[in-house]
Amino acid sequence: xxxxxxxxxxxxxxxxxxxxxxxxxxxxxxxxxxxxxxxxxxxxxxxxxxxxxxxxxxxxxxxxxxxxxxxxxxxxxxxxxxxxxxxxxxxxxxxxxxxxxxxxxxxxxxxxxxxxxxxxxxxxxxxxxxxxxxxxxxxxxxxxxxxxxxxxxxxxxxxxxxxxxxxxxxxxxxxxxxxxxxxxxxxxxxxxxxxxxxxxxxxxxxxxxxxxxxxxxxxxxxxxxxxxxxxxxxxxxxxxxxxxxxxxxxxxxxxxxxxxxxxxxxxxxxxxxxxxxxxxxxxxxxxxxxxxxxxx
Numbered sequence: 001x002x003x004x005x006x007x008x009x010x011x012x013x014x015x016x017x018x019x020x021x022x023x024x025x026x027x028x029x030x031x032x033x034x035x036x037x038x039x040x041x042x043x044x045x046x047x048x049x050x051x052x053x054x055x056x057x058x059x060x061x062x063x064x065x066x067x068x069x070x071x072x073x074x075x076x077x078x079x080x081x082x083x084x085x086x087x088x089x090x091x092x093x094x095x096x097x098x099x100x101x102x103x104x105x106x107x108x109x110x111x112x113x114x115x116x117x118x119x120x121x122x123x124x125x126x127x128x129x130x131x132x133x134x135x136x137x138x139x140x141x142x143x144x145x146x147x148x149x150x151x152x153x154x155x156x157x158x159x160x161x162x163x164x165x166x167x168x169x170x171x172x173x174x175x176x177x178x179x180x181x182x183x184x185x186x187x188x189x190x191x192x193x194x195x196x197x198x199x200x201x202x203x204x205x206x207x208x209x210x211x212x213x214x215x216x217x218x219x220x221x222x223x224x225x226x227x228x229x230x231x232x233x234x235x236x237x238x239x240x241x242x243x244x245x246x247x248x249x250x251x252x253x254x255x256x257x258x259x260x261x262x263x264x265x266x267x268x269x270x271x272x273x274x275x276x277x278x279x280x281x282x283x284x285x286x287x288x289x290x291x292x293x294x295x296x
Contacts, residue, residue: 015192018169020053020195153250161208164176
């Protein structure tokens, strides 16, 4: 199992990292650049379709892990698989040509409904069983909120990707500890994002665009909707609030703060914080992860 796990992980990273030179060349040829806006600090022409490499590598490696290596039933993740494609497609369309926000909202609601129909929803919070008339709207609101939180925070080189990388690795450890096979899905998305970050570190050569950031937000949003052990079910909302605290607080701050200089200062502080956390991860926790995987 360990061999197949790392084979698919390396495949996800390799496909992601190798795809970006071609995507960058394609964007430059057709002038598909990210426009400068108030919430972004870059200047010049930067390609914006990095989400294609992230999502493509993730889906290919997930199919290999599921269909060829036979380690995870793709039918289990089919609702998330389809919904993710919907979110990604509308995000890429918005990257190519700006569309009204209501269209993207409708797509997000449809994707959330597909996820719920597939059996992924909030069933309990802190041990309290939720009735359907509460769990369904709560799940829809949760998915839409996380998607847009990660989309809004994608305004600085390496910020959104770094947050997703750390969150996905943490989710992998949580699910791997309780022997939940869905853990591999989060390791694959982490590997794919890591390949993207090689080209997104300052000065960025490519951005993930709305297609990439919304898709990654969607994947993170589905984590607490998956069934897990009783202890994890009891605390999963609290755990997720901690993991997504930076995107959510940043979103709330941007809605209430109108002073651009103060906002820019906060973004710089968040960037330094994320870099410190990444250094701690790779120096301390990542070696322990490899040791734990090898022993199991």
